[in-house]
Amino acid sequence: MENYYTPQEVADKLKLNVRTLYKWIREGKLNAVKLGDVWRISESELKRLLEGK
Numbered sequence: 001m002e003n004y005y006t007p008q009e010v011a012d013k014l015k016l017n018v019r020t021l022y023k024w025i026r027e028g029k030l031n032a033v034k035l036g037d038v039w040r041i042s043e044s045e046l047k048r049l050l051e052g053k
Helices: 007-014 018-029 044-050
Strands: 033-035 039-042
Touching: 007 018, 007 039, 018 033, 033 044
Parallel strands: none
Antiparallel strands: 033 039
């Protein structure tokens, strides 16, 4: 089963402002799933982002 992270958790891991992640989600640079009113980012998507693909 794949792990999912909140934008805040990803921002903390990458040492970024959480607003940057929301901007990337809006622009389509980062794929995320909205569950109710909370965004989640999959571990595989995080790896894709870090690998620059």
